[in-house]
Amino acid sequence: MGKDKPSDNNKEALGRRELLKLGGIGLGTGLIGNAFGQSGQKAAAHQQVSQWPGAFDPQETHPPYPPRDRPKPGEKIHVHDIEVTIGLHEIVPGVQTHMFMFNKSYPGPEIRVKEGDWVQVNLKNTSPEFHTIHWHGIMVPMEMDGVPLGTQWPVAPNQEFRYLWRAQPAGTHFYHCHVMTTLHQQAGLVGSLIVEPKEPDIVQKTFPYKREYTMILSELDTNFVRNMMSEMVEMGVQMERMNHSAKMMREMNGKMMGWFKSKEEFVKAVKNGYIPPYLAARTGTAMPITPNYFMINGKSYPMTDPLMIRRGENIRVRLIAGGFMPHFIHLHGHDFWHVCQDGSPLATPVRMNTIPIYPGTTSDIVIQGTNPGFWHLHDHSDLATTNNGQHPGGMMTMLMYEDAREAGVKWEEVIAISS
Amino acid sequence: MKIQINRIGILAAGALTAASQAQTQQNPVQQISLQPQIEIAGSGLATLDFGREGMFGGRGIGSRSQINFSDSSLSFGVAQRMYRGAIGSFTLGGIAIDEANNGHGKQIFMHQAFADFQELRFEGYIGRTNTPTAQIVAFPTIREDDLVDYTSVLNPFSNGANPEEHRYSNVAGAVFNSGLHHFVNVHAQHQIDSAGVGQSDTGLNSVGISFQYEGNPALTTIDRFPSFGFGVESRAVNKSFGGTSNVFYGGGVLNLQPGLVDKLDLRLLGQVSFGNDTNTLTTLNDTYRADQESIALSLRKLYSPFGKPASQIALTTGMKRYSKVPNANSYGVALSYGKSLGQGFDFVSQIGYERRSSAMTSAFGGHSDAMVLQFGLSFNFGSTFNQSIGPRRSPTNLLHQYIPN
Ligand SMILES: [Cu+2]
Numbered sequence: 152m153g154k155d156k157p158s159d160n161n162k163e164a165l166g167r168r169e170l171l172k173l174g175g176i177g178l179g180t181g182l183i184g185n186a187f188g189q190s191g192q193k194a195a196a197h198q199q200v201s202q203w204p205g206a207f208d209p210q211e212t213h214p215p216y217p218p219r220d221r222p223k224p225g226e227k228i229h230v231h232d233i234e235v236t237i238g239l240h241e242i243v244p245g246v247q248t249h250m251f252m253f254n255k256s257y258p259g260p261e262i263r264v265k266e267g268d269w270v271q272v273n274l275k276n277t278s279p280e281f282h283t284i285h286w287h288g289i290m291v292p293m294e295m296d297g298v299p300l301g302t303q304w305p306v307a308p309n310q311e312f313r314y315l316w317r318a319q320p321a322g323t324h325f326y327h328c329h330v331m332t333t334l335h336q337q338a339g340l341v342g343s344l345i346v347e348p349k350e351p352d353i354v355q356k357t358f359p360y361k362r363e364y365t366m367i368l369s370e371l372d373t374n375f376v377r378n379m380m381s382e383m384v385e386m387g388v389q390m391e392r393m394n395h396s397a398k399m400m401r402e403m404n405g406k407m408m409g410w411f412k413s414k415e416e417f418v419k420a421v422k423n424g425y426i427p428p429y430l431a432a433r434t435g436t437a438m439p440i441t442p443n444y445f446m447i448n449g450k451s452y453p454m455t456d457p458l459m460i461r462r463g464e465n466i467r468v469r470l471i472a473g474g475f476m477p478h479f480i481h482l483h484g485h486d487f488w489h490v491c492q493d494g495s496p497l498a499t500p501v502r503m504n505t506i507p508i509y510p511g512t513t514s515d516i517v518i519q520g521t522n523p524g525f526w527h528l529h530d531h532s533d534l535a536t537t538n539n540g541q542h543p544g545g546m547m548t549m550l551m552y553e554d555a556r557e558a559g560v561k562w563e564e565v566i567a568i569s570s
Numbered sequence: 571m572k573i574q575i576n577r578i579g580i581l582a583a584g585a586l587t588a589a590s591q592a593q594t595q596q597n598p599v600q601q602i603s604l605q606p607q608i609e610i611a612g613s614g615l616a617t618l619d620f621g622r623e624g625m626f627g628g629r630g631i632g633s634r635s636q637i638n639f640s641d642s643s644l645s646f647g648v649a650q651r652m653y654r655g656a657i658g659s660f661t662l663g664g665i666a667i668d669e670a671n672n673g674h675g676k677q678i679f680m681h682q683a684f685a686d687f688q689e690l691r692f693e694g695y696i697g698r699t700n701t702p703t704a705q706i707v708a709f710p711t712i713r714e715d716d717l718v719d720y721t722s723v724l725n726p727f728s729n730g731a732n733p734e735e736h737r738y739s740n741v742a743g744a745v746f747n748s749g750l751h752h753f754v755n756v757h758a759q760h761q762i763d764s765a766g767v768g769q770s771d772t773g774l775n776s777v778g779i780s781f782q783y784e785g786n787p788a789l790t791t792i793d794r795f796p797s798f799g800f801g802v803e804s805r806a807v808n809k810s811f812g813g814t815s816n817v818f819y820g821g822g823v824l825n826l827q828p829g830l831v832d833k834l835d836l837r838l839l840g841q842v843s844f845g846n847d848t849n850t851l852t853t854l855n856d857t858y859r860a861d862q863e864s865i866a867l868s869l870r871k872l873y874s875p876f877g878k879p880a881s882q883i884a885l886t887t888g889m890k891r892y893s894k895v896p897n898a899n900s901y902g903v904a905l906s907y908g909k910s911l912g913q914g915f916d917f918v919s920q921i922g923y924e925r926r927s928s929a930m931t932s933a934f935g936g937h938s939d940a941m942v943l944q945f946g947l948s949f950n951f952g953s954t955f956n957q958s959i960g961p962r963r964s965p966t967n968l969l970h971q972y973i974p975n
Binding site: 237238239247248249279373374377378380381384385386388389392393396398399402407420423424425426 | 787792829969
């Protein structure tokens with residue numbers, strides 16, 4: 152799930168990642184897996200694990216590398232070209248919506264690098280709106296933080312901006328546009344950003360795994376997005392035309408956009424007739440945002456991709472709260488280990504079956520193949536398991552045992568999809 | 571079954587309960603998908619009028635108050651997405667007419683009651699709504715029917731009691747478009763025959779075809795030609811009232827000075843009617859159906875500091891002459907001013923003058939001229955509930971792939 156083109160078939164992307172992983176793991180994994188699979192019991196689970204960090208280091212939050220460094224000759228730079236366009240995205244059959252997209256996909260392409268590597272992202276904006284990219288969780292130099300009018304000018308239509316930063320700290324992160332985040336992130340501009348540790352991965356060492364999944368959780372108010380996007384496109388179209396007229400270029404300035412250098416300038420503009428949006432609200436009060444679609448990697452149930460597992464296998468699932476609502480992800484028939492939060496390993500893994508994911512956070516969990524069958528994995532805040540108010544739908548998928556039949560589960564009798 | 575549910579949903583909100591009961595599947599969040607989008611839109615407009623004896627602005631033969639709330643309107647619409655992407659809707663609305671002593675419900679003219687089906691390339695509608703001839707260009711006078719003798723294609727069947735009869739009719743129309751920019755409207759109408767001059771007392775008395783161009787709504791203040799159109803209409807007037815009246819009409823908007831802050835635009839509507847043999851003007855109806863040529867022009871200055879409309883001033887003029895009535899001609903002029911006090915809420919004022927040649931005065935109660943000065947307030951508002959449908963011609967739909975939502 153959720154690598155290059157989440158809207159499409161991800162199996163190939165997964166396959167590649169799987170191969171990479173296999174190289175470093177060795178035989179042990181397979182043996183543990185078999186032990187689980189054959190016994191169906193937790194025989195091997197009682198061994199003490201000593202390599203998990205446990206000890207507390209007050210300097211752990213310090214960046215491993217000085218954030219304001221520049222690349223030195225010979226250091227590896229990963230170059231990504233990311234283009235923002237407007238396109239159509241299908242959430243479930245029959246429900247399409249206009250969205251902003253990173254490289255024509257929602258969510259955007261997964262960026263996956265090693266800790267300490269340099270990342271250069273050439274952001275090209277071919278949409279009629281302004282955008283930036285904020286690298287959520289990355290210790291970037293301030294100028295690369297992607298906050299419009301804060302750390303940089305927003306990237307205007309047909310402009311390019313080059314981001315350059317060092318991938319740190321390791322862990323599950325994400326990136327998103329920071330221009331009018333309520334609209335732009337909701338309307339599609341979000342993607343996963345995985346920084347693999349330079350040291351051997353503690354999660355891998357403790358819970359050897361071959362397969363991992365990224366799940367970006369998000370939600371969308373199709374009416375809000377449609378209305379706001381239309382307003383944005385309208386403004387963009389106007390600006391594009393005004394570029395051809397000296398008179399209109401003089402008329403169109405930052406003040407018309409609601410951009411001011413200081414509070415004083417803002418207050419003065421209000422005195423001179425500038426009407427801030429909150430005073431001009433068309434309906435008395437602004438319409439509250441009420442999401443009607445809830446998605447995993449841009450798709451709502453039944454179009455979400457299942458998590459595949461086998462008996463005895465560990466899978467790592469990276470949960471990314473890429474929206475504006477909390478979600479409470481519950482797995483049927485299993486407990487799992489919560490191993491990392493916001494990228495970093497917890498002091499000790501925590502056992503749970505329902506994990507709260509708050510906006511802006513990421514949580515890594517490890518699911519162990521201990522109970523063959525087909526199991527629901529869903530937001531237990533059940534408003535989010537609807538499509539346009541109708542259950543079932545939304546933020547829900549299945550944990551599916553590929554070897555369920557061998558384990559005696561009569562899968563033919565299970566209806567895997569309903570709508 | 572499902573068709574029934576749909577019909578119930580459109581007809582009345584009260585029937586929704588029945589519709590949701592008909593749904594047998596479990597529905598933890600009840601009814602939501604069966605609720606149509608509901609829109610309420612209207613315009614409150616009231617002015618204090620001075621000096622209206624002379625039938626300014628096509629206002630008819632009824633009595634008139636100096637406290638004038640005509641053209642206030644309220645419309646209610648329901649809309650719903652169809653299974654395959656089209657949109658179905660129904661709209662019902664009333665507009666206040668200008669007759670002071672007409673109480674007891676007669677003060678409201680039903681100007682909207684129509685059903686509409688639209689998809690990307692086609693729209694069909696049927697019922698009472700704006701006559702297609704009134705859609706080419708709208709003028710910036712305070713009321714739609716100010717200077718209606720020039721700013722509208724007149725209804726040759728009207729007795730003149732209510733100028734609304736020039737602007738609204740019973741229509742069955744089919745509209746085909748290309749790119750949501752070019753529209754061809756083929757229609758048949760029953761225009762209100764209050765004068766009783768139609769060929770029969772029922773059925774369709776007018777057919778026509780019109781073409782319209784609409785630019786991107788984001789660019790209405792920037793495009794040189796944001797909208798224009800033309801059309802032809804054939805109205806079946808009874809032979810004893812001069813016979814069939816045909817009209818060619820055309821007009822549009824020209825942005826003389828495009829811009830977001832300072833904008834100057836020009837509106838134009840020209841029309842030529844022919845085929846009717848009426849050669850004296852003794853009633854208002856005669857003045858509508860006799861062959862004539864007229865033109866309306868309006869110059870408007872819109873001031874929008876920081877991009878938000880704050881005030882406008884407009885000078886609208888019209889003139890006409892009758893081709894088969896010697897020395898029959900008239901002109902009118904209105905200077906209108908509006909200032910925004912809040913979103914949609916404006917102070918409005920207008921001074922208007924009309925003059926008619928002696929060959930016309932008997933139709934206008936002996937008055938050869940009319941002057942009116944008006945001050946008032948107007949509130950244009952609209953609200954959408956249960957929103958699930960966006961405008962078909964949103965900038966996003968026009969510039970990117972169309973989706974029917
Ligand atoms: Cu953006």
